[in-house]
Structures are given as structure tokens and as C-alpha cells.
Amino acid sequence: MAKIVVEVMLKPEILDPQGNAVASALARLGFSVAKSVRQGKRFEIEVEGEPTASQIAQVEKAAEVLLSNPVIETYVVRVEK
Amino acid sequence: MRVGVITFPGTLDDRDAARAVNRSGAQAVLLWHGDADLKKVDAVILPGGFSYGDYLRAGAISRFSPVMNSVIEAAGEGMPVLGICNGFQVLCESHLLPGALTRNSDLHFLCRDQEIEITNNMTPWTTTFSLKERIVIPLKNGEGSFQCDDKTLAQLEDEGRVVARYVGENPNGSRNLIAGISNERGNVVGLMPHPEHAIDPLTGPTAQGLGFFTSILNSMVK
Known part of the structure; x- marks a missing residue:
């Protein structure tokens, strides 16, 4: 079953307080990797066949x-197998 | 004078809004999201709450309800429309108002008495206020931060379409302390804080919210 995936992100200039909260939680837990985090949404739309x-x-x-x-x-819209 | 108050699934403040309308001397008419019939009302209020559970984005699904098709059409013909809190979000999602309302900058759901300044008293919803009048009414929301691009912001400011501004510290990160705006024509107004909860000192911080409801009555009677 193939899926059409839609990923939605806040525009870069829009403040993302959720992403910021996740970034500070990561830092608190010792995951020092994140310079910043943006949080978005992903929709998976199943279709019959290709x-x-x-x-x-x-x-x-x-x-x-x-x-x-x-x-x-x-x-962004894309097809996933 | 008949003022419609819409109930969506998840609306919370329809009863208070209807009560405020009746208190002002107009007649509240309850409207249902699934019914496109506006029942010959002269104005419409979209009250606060969490219509459709705020699923997807606040107001995103309500925008496509049958009643909203009628509201969008009537607003285009000049009917006064006031969206409070979630109603403001629905009006932005419907593109009756520009911009969008996003998560409060500190992520907290705010519930407090808020001082605002009336910065446009020419809309049908604000005529009983004097310009720069300061009033205190409740502010209660999780997604009240008004955002738009620089061009839209400049346009709102230049055309005097900022209807109310927060006084003091910015409670939610709204651009230019915006608490409420109007469309170009002025008949559609969105307001984040809740005048319908401040119509009686017994239950609200003040009775200063009543001015929005007496304004609409006055502007219709004239």
C-alpha cells in the first residue's frame, strides 16, 4: 500500500515555542546535539495501489x-512506498 | 435587533455570549454549525471555546462548516461579525481576517484579567468606547499570539485596523501587542480576550465588556 505523505512545518520566521521547549528539554537530558528544534506535522494518506x-x-x-x-x-508532498 | 451566536461542537462561551447580547438589549439567536440558515440575524458572534477540539489547527475545521459558508457570504455583504478567541481563530482560518493565531510564546494557557486599550472605536462593535479607552476583561487562551507578515502588519497599522491592544507586558507574543483587528471594511472584528465574561461585576472583573454588545445594538439602531 503506497502512501502520499504531507509534511507541514511552521515558516522559518514564525516563532515555534513547542520546538524551543523540546530543544531545552533535550539539553536538560544531556542530548547536546541540538542547536535548535522545529516541530511540525506529518499526514499519511493511504491510497489503493500506486x-x-x-x-x-x-x-x-x-x-x-x-x-x-x-x-x-x-x-511538502511526496509518495512513500 | 437579532444577534446570532454560533455553536460549534466544542464551543464553550456561546451561553455567555448570548447572555451578553440579551443584557445589551438585543435579542440573541442561537445558530448551529451544521445549519447554513442564519435565521435573519442582523449580526453574528463566533464565541470562544475549542471548536472541533482544535484538531489540525484552531478553527481550521470549523471554517468549512455549513454555517460558515453563510457567514462568509453575509460578511462580504457587510454584516457585522465578531469572533472572540476561538471565533477570532475561525475568522483568520476563513480568510475574513488576515494573519493567524499561534501558540502563546511561553506555551502556557493563560487565564487572567487583562487590560486592553481600544484603538479603533469606529467599528460597529466598538462605537460606545472612546478612543484609547482602557478596559479590563478576561483573557483565556493557549493560542492567542497574533502573527502576520511585515507587509500585512504595516497595512493593519496604516489603515487603523488594530481594534484593541494589550496594555503592559505582552501576554502571548502577539505582534505589536495586537489583541484585536478588523477587516478592511470594518464590519468583521476578531478579538482574543473575552468581553462576554465581563458584563456583570458579580461574575466578571468589570462590566466593561458589555460595550462591545451595546455598540452593535447602537450601530444597528442608528
Whole structure:
């Protein structure tokens, strides 16, 4: 079953207090790796068989209209096997 | 004068909003999210709460409810619309107002009495206030930080569309201390704090919130 995946992230200029909280929790726990953290959303949309171009186009539209708010967020659509 | 108050699944403040409308002397008409019929109201209030559980984003799913199609259409024809808290979020998601409301900068859900300054008393919802009048009404939200791009912010400021501003320390990270804005025409107003909880000193910090409801009554009667 193939999936069309939509990932939504806050635009870089929008403050992400959740990401900041995660970053400071990481530092507290000794995970010193993180310079900063941004938190986003991932949608997995299952389709029957191989996704067609029109199905992907539909998801692109849905990502723009519903799944993301273009005022504050960006999205990426891709197919995952 | 009939003022509609919409109930979405998860709305909390519809009863208080209806009570405030009735207290002002207008008649509150309860509207249901699943019903596109606005029941011949003269104005509409979108009250606070957590419509559709705030799933996806606050207001994102409510925007597509049948009643909102009618509200968007009526707002375009000039009907006064006031969105309070979650209602403000719904208006932004509906693109009736610019910008978006994001998580409070310190991540805390805030619930406190907040001083705000009325910075535009020309909208149908603010006519009974004097310009720069300061009032205290409750502020209670988790996602009240008003955000928009620089161009939109400049436009809001230049056109006098910032309706209310927080006084003192910024409670939630809102740009330019914005507590409320209007659309270009002025008939659609979004407000983060809650005037409907401050209409009686017995239950609220003040009765100063009532001004929003008497304003709409006055602007309709004129």
C-alpha cells in the first residue's frame, strides 16, 4: 500500500515555542546535539495501489486548503512506498 | 435587533455570549454549525471555546462548516461579525481576517484579567468606547499570539485596523501587542480576550465588556 505523505512545518520566521521547549528539554537530558528544534506535522494518506498524478494533485490541493495554513506554514508532498 | 451566536461542537462561551447580547438589549439567536440558515440575524458572534477540539489547527475545521459558508457570504455583504478567541481563530482560518493565531510564546494557557486599550472605536462593535479607552476583561487562551507578515502588519497599522491592544507586558507574543483587528471594511472584528465574561461585576472583573454588545445594538439602531 503506497502512501502520499504531507509534511507541514511552521515558516522559518514564525516563532515555534513547542520546538524551543523540546530543544531545552533535550539539553536538560544531556542530548547536546541540538542547536535548535522545529516541530511540525506529518499526514499519511493511504491510497489503493500506486498513486496517480491526479491523486497526488488532489493531495497537493488539500495540503494548501486544509492541511496547512499558508499564512504561517509550508508543506511538502511526496509518495512513500 | 437579532444577534446570532454560533455553536460549534466544542464551543464553550456561546451561553455567555448570548447572555451578553440579551443584557445589551438585543435579542440573541442561537445558530448551529451544521445549519447554513442564519435565521435573519442582523449580526453574528463566533464565541470562544475549542471548536472541533482544535484538531489540525484552531478553527481550521470549523471554517468549512455549513454555517460558515453563510457567514462568509453575509460578511462580504457587510454584516457585522465578531469572533472572540476561538471565533477570532475561525475568522483568520476563513480568510475574513488576515494573519493567524499561534501558540502563546511561553506555551502556557493563560487565564487572567487583562487590560486592553481600544484603538479603533469606529467599528460597529466598538462605537460606545472612546478612543484609547482602557478596559479590563478576561483573557483565556493557549493560542492567542497574533502573527502576520511585515507587509500585512504595516497595512493593519496604516489603515487603523488594530481594534484593541494589550496594555503592559505582552501576554502571548502577539505582534505589536495586537489583541484585536478588523477587516478592511470594518464590519468583521476578531478579538482574543473575552468581553462576554465581563458584563456583570458579580461574575466578571468589570462590566466593561458589555460595550462591545451595546455598540452593535447602537450601530444597528442608528
